[in-house]
Amino acid sequence: MGHSKGNVVATAITLLDEYGLPGLSMRRLAATLGVQQSALYWHFESKQMLLAAMAEEILARGPRPSSSRAWDTEVTRRAVALRDALLAYRDGAELVSTVHAFGLGAEEPHRRLATSIESAGAAPPEARAAATVILHFVFGFTFSEQQHLQASSAGAIEGAPPSAAASRREAEPEPFRAGVALILDGIRARVPQQQRT
Amino acid sequence: MGHSKGNVVATAITLLDEYGLPGLSMRRLAATLGVQQSALYWHFESKQMLLAAMAEEILARGPRPSSSRAWDTEVTRRAVALRDALLAYRDGAELVSTVHAFGLGAEEPHRRLATSIESAGAAPPEARAAATVILHFVFGFTFSEQQHLQASSAGAIEGAPPSAAASRREAEPEPFRAGVALILDGIRARVPQQQRT
DNA sequence: ACCTGAACACCGTTCAAGT
DNA sequence: ACCTGAACACCGTTCAAGT
Numbered sequence: 061m062g063h064s065k066g067n068v069v070a071t072a073i074t075l076l077d078e079y080g081l082p083g084l085s086m087r088r089l090a091a092t093l094g095v096q097q098s099a100l101y102w103h104f105e106s107k108q109m110l111l112a113a114m115a116e117e118i119l120a121r122g123p124r125p126s127s128s129r130a131w132d133t134e135v136t137r138r139a140v141a142l143r144d145a146l147l148a149y150r151d152g153a154e155l156v157s158t159v160h161a162f163g164l165g166a167e168e169p170h171r172r173l174a175t176s177i178e179s180a181g182a183a184p185p186e187a188r189a190a191a192t193v194i195l196h197f198v199f200g201f202t203f204s205e206q207q208h209l210q211a212s213s214a215g216a217i218e219g220a221p222p223s224a225a226a227s228r229r230e231a232e233p234e235p236f237r238a239g240v241a242l243i244l245d246g247i248r249a250r251v252p253q254q255q256r257t
Numbered sequence: 258m259g260h261s262k263g264n265v266v267a268t269a270i271t272l273l274d275e276y277g278l279p280g281l282s283m284r285r286l287a288a289t290l291g292v293q294q295s296a297l298y299w300h301f302e303s304k305q306m307l308l309a310a311m312a313e314e315i316l317a318r319g320p321r322p323s324s325s326r327a328w329d330t331e332v333t334r335r336a337v338a339l340r341d342a343l344l345a346y347r348d349g350a351e352l353v354s355t356v357h358a359f360g361l362g363a364e365e366p367h368r369r370l371a372t373s374i375e376s377a378g379a380a381p382p383e384a385r386a387a388a389t390v391i392l393h394f395v396f397g398f399t400f401s402e403q404q405h406l407q408a409s410s411a412g413a414i415e416g417a418p419p420s421a422a423a424s425r426r427e428a429e430p431e432p433f434r435a436g437v438a439l440i441l442d443g444i445r446a447r448v449p450q451q452q453r454t
Numbered sequence: 455a456c457c458t459g460a461a462c463a464c465c466g467t468t469c470a471a472g473t
Numbered sequence: 474a475c476c477t478g479a480a481c482a483c484c485g486t487t488c489a490a491g492t
Binding site: 282283284294295298303304 | 483484485486487488
Binding site for chain 2: 247
């Protein structure tokens with residue numbers, strides 16, 4: 061009866077988490093599914109399209125932040141939720157941010173951030189510009205963070221004291237919150253003052 | 258008499274500009290230099306190390322912004338200069354930002370930005386956090402921009418009206434300046450007010 | 455110090471053909 | 474609708490050996 065598209069994507073994400081992005085080959089994926097490599101090209105026109113579908117799925121599986129009446133709380137929660145979604149799978153940040161940069165999808169986070177920022181009283185173009193700043197910060201920060209996390213967990217047994225930090229950290233480090241807070245201050249400076257939160 | 262390291266890097270950058278990052282293979286580089294592939298591994302322990310050296314060279318070739326008494330002018334000029342450096346070669350933004358994320362170098366821009374921000378009166382840790390925000394914005398923005406530039410210049414003859422924009426644009430688009438300005442406002446909000454510029 | 459020759463263990467993609 | 478079989482045109486890296 062054959063594999064479905066969703067089926068293929070789910071298996072690909074499992075392999076991503078196990079072998080990382082460089083280890084995710086069409087051949088390995090096909091072997092895991094028990095088909096020939098060429099069969100994958102019936103489901104996806106290229107590996108890039110498969111990666112784009114994986115990025116969407118990883119985002120869809122991420123947490124959905126509870127909304128808030130305070131726009132800045134909401135924006136912060138969205139940034140934290142996005143970071144959590146990226147950290148949930150090995151090389152998640154690299155995958156999603158690359159798909160985004162190549163214009164192949166992963167646009168929901170930007171749209172949602174922009175909507176939350178508009179509720180602060182910003183005009184749509186300004187809200188989009190601010191959303192772009194936040195998005196690139198979250199992508200770049202989390203990409204770097206995930207690399208360092210994996211690099212240090214690679215030198216685990218043979219290396220420096222392993223420390224209490226697990227490879228898949230969820231709590232936000234101080235610099236992450238600080239970066240988001242800085243951008244929020246920038247937004248406040250450009251929006252009609254009305255309430256403090 | 259053999260090739261020098263700098264020689265190899267320079268040739269690699271030429272190939273990057275001509276074929277793009279996916280087209281830059283060790284085999285192609287070796288062939289262009291007139292040596293065997295294996296010879297490259299005498300100069301660089303891996304392709305990653307070659308890419309790191311290329312990133313440093315691309316940054317070193319970039320413009321050096323004139324300094325300014327006004328810290329915000331200086332930060333803006335550094336951001337613009339960094340973007341220009343990345344845009345100067347095909348896939349420059351992807352290359353440099355990836356090398357940076359993998360912790361293989363390309364740290365000068367961050368240090369320089371942090372220094373300029375400190376002169377606004379920010380404490381070093383705050384200045385570094387703000388520099389991180391700017392750096393990720395410039396990397397992410399320019400990466401996306403460069404992809405779109407190349408995608409549209411790929412569909413040149415056969416496509417929409419080519420427009421006046423060349424493939425290698427140097428003037429900053431409005432959203433780039435807007436993003437930098439937003440972050441500057443965020444910095445101003447966290448620093449003892451003294452002068453306006 | 456710098457490179458050759460040869461191999462190892464892989465890649466993404468296409469395409470005619472099958473059921 | 475979904476897959477096979479086979480091929481095409483590539484990859485990064487290692488290593489003994491040469492000069």
